[in-house]
Amino acid sequence: MTESKDTKSTKAILDFAGSVRGHLSDLTSDEVEDLTDGLEADLAEQAAEQGDDFQLGDAKVYAHELRNAAGLQAKSKETALGRFKNLRIQAWTRINKSPKTKPTMAFLKTLTPLWWVMRGTLSFLVLQSFLVGHVFDFTATVTSTPRFFLFVEWAAAVVVSVQWGRGFWAKSNFLTSVRKISTVVALLALFPALQTIQPGSIIRTISVYRHTNIAPVQHGVFLDGEAVENIFAYDADGNPLTNVQLFDENGKPLNSAAAAQDPGTFAISINGSEAYLAPNARAPWLGGWNVFPLGYLIPEDFDTEKPTARTALPPFLVANKLAPEASLAPTGSPAPSASATAPNGGNN
Amino acid sequence: MDNTQLLKGVLDVAVLAVIENEDGYGYDIVRRLKAAGIDDVGDASVYGTLRRLYTAGALSSYVVPSEGGPHRKYYGINDQGRKMLKDQRKSWQDFSSTMTNLLEPTSHKNSPKTGGNK
Numbered sequence: 008m009t010e011s012k013d014t015k016s017t018k019a020i021l022d023f024a025g026s027v028r029g030h031l032s033d034l035t036s037d038e039v040e041d042l043t044d045g046l047e048a049d050l051a052e053q054a055a056e057q058g059d060d061f062q063l064g065d066a067k068v069y070a071h072e073l074r075n076a077a078g079l080q081a082k083s084k085e086t087a088l089g090r091f092k093n094l095r096i097q098a099w100t101r102i103n104k105s106p107k108t109k110p111t112m113a114f115l116k117t118l119t120p121l122w123w124v125m126r127g128t129l130s131f132l133v134l135q136s137f138l139v140g141h142v143f144d145f146t147a148t149v150t151s152t153p154r155f156f157l158f159v160e161w162a163a164a165v166v167v168s169v170q171w172g173r174g175f176w177a178k179s180n181f182l183t184s185v186r187k188i189s190t191v192v193a194l195l196a197l198f199p200a201l202q203t204i205q206p207g208s209i210i211r212t213i214s215v216y217r218h219t220n221i222a223p224v225q226h227g228v229f230l231d232g233e234a235v236e237n238i239f240a241y242d243a244d245g246n247p248l249t250n251v252q253l254f255d256e257n258g259k260p261l262n263s264a265a266a267a268q269d270p271g272t273f274a275i276s277i278n279g280s281e282a283y284l285a286p287n288a289r290a291p292w293l294g295g296w297n298v299f300p301l302g303y304l305i306p307e308d309f310d311t312e313k314p315t316a317r318t319a320l321p322p323f324l325v326a327n328k329l330a331p332e333a334s335l336a337p338t339g340s341p342a343p344s345a346s347a348t349a350p351n352g353g354n355n
Numbered sequence: 356m357d358n359t360q361l362l363k364g365v366l367d368v369a370v371l372a373v374i375e376n377e378d379g380y381g382y383d384i385v386r387r388l389k390a391a392g393i394d395d396v397g398d399a400s401v402y403g404t405l406r407r408l409y410t411a412g413a414l415s416s417y418v419v420p421s422e423g424g425p426h427r428k429y430y431g432i433n434d435q436g437r438k439m440l441k442d443q444r445k446s447w448q449d450f451s452s453t454m455t456n457l458l459e460p461t462s463h464k465n466s467p468k469t470g471g472n473k
Contacts, residue, residue, distance in 0.1 A: 041406050041410075042402065043402075045381055045426070045427060045428045046381075048427065049380075049381045049382035049398065053382060053398070069399045070399075072400050072403065073399040073403045075403065076399065076403025076404045076406075077402075077406045077410075078403075
């Protein structure tokens with residue numbers, strides 16, 4: 008037999024075996040596997056032995072004979088779902104048994120336990136996102152739930168998923184359906200999860216909750232645990248500066264806590280009245296939240312078409328001058344004090 | 356007469372018989388049956404029978420990996436299978452003896468009224 012003939016024969020055998028499995032699609036996957044495990048090898052051996060006389064025959068008849076001999080019930084009337092299942096099994100068989108894709112499938116098969124853990128994790132995230140009312144918003148999900156329940160739910164979901172993967176805990180039709188739905192939901196959740204969750208962040212988040220009881224992500228600049236709304240800088244002579252851009256040691260903008268919220272929603276109090284911090288319009292590339300002091304808007308400003316931010320008054324009109332370098336005392340320079348001249352109507 | 360119909364009733368015992376002394380895989384067992392003269396057997400019937408006997412607890416099964424080709428699923432007879440073979444062998448011997456006597460022209464003519472074959 009030539010190589011081309013061998014290839015054709017192999018393809019025909021793969022097709023035939025896939026088709027036979029397709030005709031058994033009403034059985035459970037274990038039954039189909041039991042009945043047809045090694046079918047390709049047996050047919051290939053037959054083909055090699057019989058040479059040109061080898062005939063594959065009708066896959067439907069073959070499946071019928073196989074089923075009857077095994078004492079399994081004959082298939083009832085074929086439905087659209089059955090036909091779909093039939094095609095799915097044929098395609099799956101082809102991918103698994105084809106010499107081209109077989110090594111890849113064998114490799115992927117070794118990763119199956121990883122998928123079980125992922126399915127558990129994704130199912131946990133979806134379920135949790137429903138419970139906290141942020142459907143498919145996984146960042147909100149993991150940051151808004153008490154630490155203990157979060158960990159227990161995640162662990163339980165992973166254990167159940169792994170047990171399903173090992174063939175346990177899904178013997179009844181109901182539980183089999185739950186497992187299938189869970190798999191589909193996990194697949195649907197994969198994309199949003201990859202978008203919002205960085206690798207390991209769930210574990211990190213749970214760990215942070217477990218050990219520190221501090222919310223893992225807080226935006227903006229903080230002083231003594233309080234969010235800093237606005238920052239006022241003074242030069243060496245104690246004069247207030249405007250349009251000061253602030254960055255941290257890595258070049259990241261030091262944003263006001265207002266940056267973490269939607270524009271026009273971070274409320275502050277100016278002279279006892281409601282006001283809203285506004286970003287600096289001259290630095291739109293960074294959002295304008297790290298250019299201090301930030302201006303503010305009052306509710307009436309939102310009625311205008313293009314509201315202009317009002318200037319926030321500094322806590323002191325002038326701060327203490329820095330001491331001349333030559334006279335710098337070893338104990339350090341004096342800090343601005345409340346005795347500096349305060350303007351009327353400072354921010355409260 | 357179509358031997359296929361006759362074979363249906365005795366395929367179990369035939370399969371058990373050909374693996375009584377040596378374990379075998381699907382097509383290997385088909386080959387042994389054919390070598391024994393059972394030409395009409397379909398390989399799907401044999402594979403289905405193997406699965407049924409395995410489910411019934413008469414056979415054990417194990418996979419033999421192959422470096423060159425695909426792995427092979429071997430079947431071997433166990434104690435329950437040996438007992439089943441022994442019982443069915445006896446049943447077949449009784450039945451075939453009865454049928455032989457029944458179908459023997461001389462014997463059949465000699466006892467038409469009783470219909471029995473002693």
